[in-house]
Amino acid sequence: MKTFLAEIDVMPKKEILDPQGKAVTGSMKNLGLAEIQNVRIGKHISLEIDADSEATASAKVDEACKNLLANLIMESYTFTLTLKS
């Protein structure tokens, strides 16, 4: 049994308005950072998972994303797995 580290990003889909990101884009101007545009804000989730292989770990993380971590109607997710040393 190996332990893998998963780093998951859950972001609002492109078609979906992101009011928090819009508000932060506006605040950037007030901070003198008008070069910053198109801010979008989502979640970053890190977790550890015990599995025999990377394929099993990947399937389990995918299941966790689909069933709990992301709302697939409004959000999309990506993740990377690394072996914990």
Added chain:
Amino acid sequence: MKTFLAEIDVMPKKEILDPQGKAVTGSMKNLGLAEIQNVRIGKHISLEIDADSEATASAKVDEACKNLLANLIMESYTFTLTLKS
């Protein structure tokens, strides 16, 4: 002037209790995913920045993280920059 894409992760510091992550770790058991442990939840922010060089872009993103995106008392941040094609 080039446009860079920044991908920023803002996570609660290790010493800080993450109640949302703890709750999700508990929920994983109820979903039959007891192999998943140590869930920690933070923010993922993507943005675009116009700058002459990667070094300038990096300094501006760092400033944005310090002044607006992260609370350095409770959170730490990391980011990557890529040139927008």
